[in-house]
Amino acid sequence: MKFINKFILLFSFDHDEKVEVETKTVQLFSNVLNFFLFVIVFIEGIISLLEENLFFAGPLLFFSILFAFNYLYTGRRSNSTYYKEILFSFIIITFSFFVIFGGPTNINIIWLGIFPFVAINLFGRHQGAMYSLYMFLFVIIDFVLLSKIVPQATQYTLNMEILFSIYFIFSFIIAYTLKFIFAEVMLTKERAMINSQNSKNSKEEQISDLSRQIRTPLSNITGILDILGKTNLTDDQRDYINTIHASANNLVNVVTNMVSSSKSGLTPATEEEISFNLYSTLNNTIRLFSENNTKQKFSLSFSADIPSTMLGNAIKTKQIFLNILNSIAKYNVAEQKLINIEVSRINNMPGIIELNFKIISIGNIPFPKEYKSEDSLYSDDILRLNTSKHIQYLDLGLTQKLIEQDGHILHIQPNIEETTFEFGITFKENTQSISLQKLNDKITNSESFYKPSVDIKNANILLVEDNFSNQQIIILYIKNEVNKIEVAYNGKEALDKFGKAKYDLILMDVQMPIMDGFKATQKIREIEKSTNTHTPIIAVTANAFPEDKERCMASGMDDYISKPFQPEDLIGKIKHHLS
Template sequence: MKSINKFLLLFAFDHDEKLDVETQAFLLLSNVLNFFLFVIVFVEGIISLLEEKLFFAGTLLSLSVLFAFNYLYISRRPNIALYNRLLFLFIILTFVFFIIFGGSTGVNIVWVGSFPFIAINLFGRKAGSLYSLGMFVFILIDFLLLSKIIPLAQHYTLNMSVLISIYVLFSFILAYTLKFVFAQVLFSKERAMINSQNNRTSRDEQIADLSRQIRTPLSNITGILDILGKTNLSDDQRDYINTIHASANNLVNVVSNMVSTTKSNELRIQEEKISFNLFSTLNNTIRLFSENNSKQKFSLSFSAEVPSNMTGNAIKTKQIFLNILNSIAKYNLSENKEITIEVSRTNNMPGTLELLFKITATGNIPFPKEYRSDESLYGTDILLLNTSKHIQFLELGLTQKLIEQDGHLLSIKPEADKTTFEFGITFKESTQSYSVKNIKEKVSNSTSFYKPSVDIKDANILLVEDNFSNQQIIILYIKNLVNKIEVAYNGKEALDKFGKTKYDLILMDVQMPIMDGLKATKKIREIEKSTNTHIPIIAITANAFPEDKERCIASGMDDYISKPFQTEELVSKLKAHLK
């Protein structure tokens, strides 16, 4: 087996390493086919030459030259599609010659039995089957007509014609069956892998949600304890307060350890960035669904500015599409579905590709009535609130998390006759990658903002927080230290206040209704570009995962503080960013 593996590696060229795994496997198969067909045709040509059958020798040796040229020159070129088209053309010419003339031995038609295996493996079950059936029809035409009118053509008896026809038909059925079984096994393994990842992630999502729910009241408890500790207390009262404070801190450590343990045990998708062909990746994903359901039609289109190759996480991209298409197949009740996938570019920054994916599925997904809203009354804000319910109904929680890793959002817009899914993914045009920290440092070093230094006692603060208790605790923390505090209950309200009043710093919660803190921050940064100003924004959130901090920084926030926190920690950050 090791010898065979080493032999096969001889057909892998240097440029194969730059291709994705599926293209590498496909190219290896083409190279092996090209080589062995060259050997077969060349040996047949030499035998014919030795037997002085000049017609057969000339034709077969000419075909061997074509195979050699295709293998030695065309296969090294970057145009892989041209290489495979020429290879298949030469294969057809060779088999047509064997069918009509029988080759030097007169029985080379038996090689045609391999044609269905070649065609189906090169072009898939659908196209490969059409080519195979076309070759079978040509064989029948040769038996009935061509063998009788073409000079030097091989004549077949009736028995031989019937046996060859059965042999070729059996080869086609066998090739189709093997490809079908292989596709089913591969599809089942891929589904099992995704389900396994989804199951493992569900526990993490539950613990993360539990951690957030515990941290919020803990923050209030420790805040009140800090404030009580600064009042006039008896020795016994102060001892009680210290005991409660110590217990609260222990509970904070338990929650933090629980989150850390969950993250260390979590099965994460590899973040390895590789160069891959996005169209090929999406097309192969679509094929998993289209080959098993003829009533499900797909349309894939790329805008002109989207390059064919890019650097990014191909595995994560494929999993996102598999999850969404699987949900459409599972919940869309329409028998005939048309699914349109549109890919466009949303930025013009060199080196970075911000791509917008729009998946539109015709038909009806029966969302519960309570998930629907009257657009004429509520507009898009209520629809944003319902998106999380749509995601939960379609079991796309993991998919949402994968998309949010790049700082993007998953949007689901249900209508009477169709449902639209929109989301973004970030790729790179080059193989060089930057961390969030490097990007932030690069921006801060290259861009000069006007931000005057402000003393904390003169500072006007905007607190963006939807929880009333949290508002009161933070106000108690800093009301005696700053000049003024104003409160906004969500990101949309914060944007309205930001447009009307000048603030020196914003304390921003992340998870809020109507508009979350990440989106509000991005919009504030967009507004500031026209004024060349920069207001410090500090995230205050109960989310404790490292990627939560990365998302905050990537959205444009300047700092991050996780609940529960000490008064000194918050005051220290305020002073640092007001200078």
């Protein structure tokens, strides 16, 4: 058995880029099948040639050349889109020849028994079953008509025709059953993996929320203690404050260790980028819900400018769709469910593929009254608040977190007849050309925006923070260094102020109502593109996971400081970016 395993693995060619597991499996099966068919047909051709039977020798040797070329040229290319389709067309031609003429041994029609296995394993149960049906109809036509009118066609007796028909039907049933069992096993394993991932992400989310809730008041406490420590105090008072400060710092260390240890125990969805076919990934995800549910129908449409393969996280993409489709299946009470999935490209930036996904669930999802909007003319801010309620009701909090990891937002728009889920995901082009990041680095190095240094005393700073106590603490930190500080209570208000005044620096909270700090930063950077300006933005947040800083920087922020922090650290960062 080990020898057979090693022999089969010889057909799994190594490529420069990583490909999806499912694609590798189909490619390996195609390579093995292609090789063995070449060997069999070539031997048949040689036997016919030795017997001087040129009628069979010529076609069979020609077919073997087709299989050899397909195996040696197309099969070794990881980006060959139509490899299995080309292989399958050669198989149909070869098997049709055997059906009509029988081959040099007159028993080649027996090879028809492997046709259902080939079709179903290459194209899946439904498409493979359709191709098998077409082949079966061709066999019947040959028995009834072609064998009577085509010269040199093999003549089959009635008993042989019945036997071959039963043989083909049983082969199809066995192939379909085995594929069904395999699909059910894989579906069970995949659902278990997704549930396990959701459970781990839920624990991570709880720990992150707890850490943030503890760090924010701790930051206020340590900040007030720092300010008190600079006032005139008696020795006893200073000793008391130092004791409180030490205890607060110990609590900060406890929270930090808790986050670190919990983080090491969790395994978030891998961010490894692989080359994969998005249409195949989504189509396979849809099949998990449609194959055993006749009351749930799907339609999937792609815009023409989306490439067939791209680089990205296929597991996370599938997890997002599984969670949303699971939620629709759970909460959509319509007897007949129709789900339309539309995928479009929303930018043409080199190296980046930013896609917009719209999932439209036809049928009523009965949201509770408190989750419904009576006024369809609500502002975007109110609709965003309502979306948060819808996400909570549909148990899509983890899905929202996955979508937000690269700066996108999940929108849910329900009405009486349908509910629309809309979100974006960013991928990379599957190319070896220069990356967008390198291009941006060159632009950044060549353009310094000609921004002059600003003295901190004369700087105009915008503080974006929704919590009043936190506002006061930060103002107390920097008021002796900065003369002009303006406050915005959320990202939307910050955008309004940014459009009306010039700021030298922005201190940006991350989690805020109406519009969070990530989205506000992205909007600001979009505005600055047209003016060729750049305003430093420092994230001031209680989010302390290592990836929180990466997410802040990815959204366009220039720096990051987590609570609790020393006032001198914040002032130092402000001076650095102003200079």
